[in-house]
Amino acid sequence: MNRPIPQCPVRLGEPCSLCVPGAHGPEDCGLVWLVMNDPDLREQLSELRREALAAG
Numbered sequence: 001m002n003r004p005i006p007q008c009p010v011r012l013g014e015p016c017s018l019c020v021p022g023a024h025g026p027e028d029c030g031l032v033w034l035v036m037n038d039p040d041l042r043e044q045l046s047e048l049r050r051e052a053l054a055a056g
Ligand code: SF4
Pocket: 007, 008, 009, 010, 011, 015, 016, 017, 018, 019, 020, 023, 025, 026, 029, 030, 031, 032
């Protein structure tokens, strides 16, 4: 199958490397799930995103 490689939502700027055992991509990645379901981590991640955007 020839699918485009998705970006990793938690490692900014990097494609998903399937670093989490059992994950087939961001959609079933346990780490992404954890981060998105933890308000503090999610806030930290959006903060990092804003900084990365601001830095260009
Ligand atoms: S497996 Fe999860 S944490 Fe690892 S690169 Fe892919 S989306 Fe990111």
